[in-house]
Amino acid sequence: MEPLPPPETRIRQVTALFEGLADTYDTSDTAFSGPVGAELVRRLAPQAGERAVDLGCARGAVTFPLAEAVGAEGHVDALDLAPSMVELTAGEAQQRGASQVEVVLGDAVEPPLEESSYDVLASSLLLFFLPEPDVALTAWRRLVRPGGRAGFTTFGAWPPAWQAVLDVFDDHARRTGRRSMTQAPEVDEDQEVTDFLTGAGWSDVEHATLTHDLVFDDLDHWRRWSLTTWLTDVWMRSPVEEHPEILDRVGEVLEGTRGDDGRLHLHLVVRYTLARP
Numbered sequence: 304m305e306p307l308p309p310p311e312t313r314i315r316q317v318t319a320l321f322e323g324l325a326d327t328y329d330t331s332d333t334a335f336s337g338p339v340g341a342e343l344v345r346r347l348a349p350q351a352g353e354r355a356v357d358l359g360c361a362r363g364a365v366t367f368p369l370a371e372a373v374g375a376e377g378h379v380d381a382l383d384l385a386p387s388m389v390e391l392t393a394g395e396a397q398q399r400g401a402s403q404v405e406v407v408l409g410d411a412v413e414p415p416l417e418e419s420s421y422d423v424l425a426s427s428l429l430l431f432f433l434p435e436p437d438v439a440l441t442a443w444r445r446l447v448r449p450g451g452r453a454g455f456t457t458f459g460a461w462p463p464a465w466q467a468v469l470d471v472f473d474d475h476a477r478r479t480g481r482r483s484m485t486q487a488p489e490v491d492e493d494q495e496v497t498d499f500l501t502g503a504g505w506s507d508v509e510h511a512t513l514t515h516d517l518v519f520d521d522l523d524h525w526r527r528w529s530l531t532t533w534l535t536d537v538w539m540r541s542p543v544e545e546h547p548e549i550l551d552r553v554g555e556v557l558e559g560t561r562g563d564d565g566r567l568h569l570h571l572v573v574r575y576t577l578a579r580p
């Protein structure tokens with residue numbers, strides 16, 4: 304396996320991945336960011352007039368529910384490192400007439416935002432793409448004013464069918480020795496997330512885990528969906544000429560998930576974590 308590149312290179316690679324995905328990110332009819340973002344915001348319960356920040360906003364799965372909750376009197380800063388994500392989400396804010404939303408280009412590890420200025424900080428499905436989550440979490444704590452709150456989502460342990468799909472990709476990636484551009488974006492144990500947060504000075508850490516049912520009509524539906532998500536990175540690790548074989552093997556795994564409705568069901572486990580600065 305290639306050695307791990309330095310943090311700056313990894314941040315650049317992750318940015319390139321999401322820059323390439325910006326147009327289609329999670330636009331499939333099997334969306335997952337939207338329901339996850341809405342649930343995170345529901346748990347954070349932002350109030351009208353509050354100031355909120357969304358770190359790693361992508362296409363606004365968290366930003367827009369936050370904007371709705373804080374209303375026209377509130378304010379939402381949304382930050383992303385991929386310029387096209389910023390441009391498209393800013394355009395969408397304008398189209399929605401959400402003038403309380405400001406979308407900013409920047410690195411969440413060193414956020415170019417005012418300290419102690421937010422009531423609510425949110426970051427969905429970003430933390431474990433960062434090469435140094437502990438450094439980011441320390442910077443994020445400084446953004447929240449005393450008495451404020453933060454919410455994060457991370458992937459939980461992969462259920463057996465997911466693990467089997469990822470094992471197929473790993474098997475083919477082993478032949479190229481190519482590393483994932485993203486860090487393994489899952490942390491199996493709640494305690495590991497708690498330790499990261501408390502190590503960065505956060506307190507009152509609480510977790511809840513929900514399982515989201517991702518439903519696909521058939522294997523090609525799954526394939527098209529995977530290419531609108533971070534799984535593009537997983538595809539890119541394996542040689543293109545092996546993709547048909549990978550798809551066949553994934554198809555065999557997904558066959559085992561077929562429900563009474565005749566469709567394929569992959570369960571995605573998401574951890575919702577709340578904390579105070």
Ligand SMILES: C[S@@+](CC[C@H](N)C(=O)[O-])C[C@H]1O[C@@H](n2cnc3c(N)ncnc32)[C@H](O)[C@@H]1O
Nearest residue numbers: 321336359360361364383384385410411427428
């Ligand atoms: C998996 S996506 C999740 C996005 C969004 N929160 C959602 O739930 O749809 C991760 C996003 O974080 C952005 N990102 C990755 N590393 C970043 C960093 N260091 N600073 C800011 N944004 C980053 C990517 O460009 C991408 O848009």
